[in-house]
Amino acid sequence: MVVALFRIEDHFVQEMVAHSREEAPNECCGILAGPPGQVAALYRTVNTSASPVRYSIEPKEILRIAQELEEKDWEMLAFYHSHTHSHAYPSATDIQLAFWPDSLYLIVSLADPQQPVIRGFYLRDGQVAEEEMEIV
Template identity: 35%
Template sequence: MLQIPQQIINDLFDHAKTGLPEEVCGYLAGTNSQVVKHFRLTNIDHSNEHFSFDPKEQFQVVREARKLGLEILANYHSHPETPARPSQEDIRLAFDPNISYVIVSLAAKLPDVKSFRIRGGEVEKEEIQII
C-alpha cells in the first residue's frame, strides 16, 4: 500500500491538467511507503502518449531526495486521454521492480489516480491510502 497525502494527490491532478495536452511525469518520495514529497520532472518527449524523464533533472531529484533522507517510492505520469492503467509501453519500460508506478488519468469527468507494482512484465494493482 502506498500512502499519499491529499495535498499531493491534488498537486498531481494539477500537474496533469496544466501539462495538457501532453503527459506529465515525476517522482514521489518518502519513507516506509508514505509519500511526503513529489518532484515534477520534464517530459522531454512532449507527447500525449508517452513520456521520458530529463536525465539531468532525474539525477538532481534523486540526489535531492537522498539529501532529505527520502527514498524514491514511485514514479508517476499522466494519461490525458486514457484510463489510469499501465499501457503496454508502461509495462515494457517499468525497469525498477522496487518502486510503485502511479498513473493519473484525465480521461473521465473527474481525475483518477491508481498505483501499480510491475515486476517482470506482471502488473499488480496497489492500494493507495489517501491521508
C-alpha cells in the first residue's frame, strides 16, 4: 500500500491563507508548482468568477504558467482555492469542474476566521480522495 502524503513548507500555507483573506468574501485561487513532489513556487491566479461560492481560472493563465514550468522542468502539483464561509471540503461544483486528475486540490477554509483550515484532495471521476498533508 502506498502511503499518500503531500509535503509543503509552512510559508506556502501562510501565503495561501493570506491570499484567501485578501480576496474574501470572494474565493481566491492559485497554483503550486515545482519538481515532482516538492512545492517550490506559488502562482496566484485571478478568479474570473469573482464569486464567494466558486472560482475559475482563465485557461490562458494556466497555459502561461504551464509554459513557464516546462522551461524549468517543473510540474503543476496542486490547485488551491478558498472557501470563505464553508468547510475545507470540495463542493459539488469543485468536483464537477475538476479537470486535472493528477493534480491535488487544496482548499483553504476561512469558516472560522481565527483558525484557517487547509485540506487536500484528489478529484477523479466524481470521487473525492483526501490526501494527508505534512506541513514542514
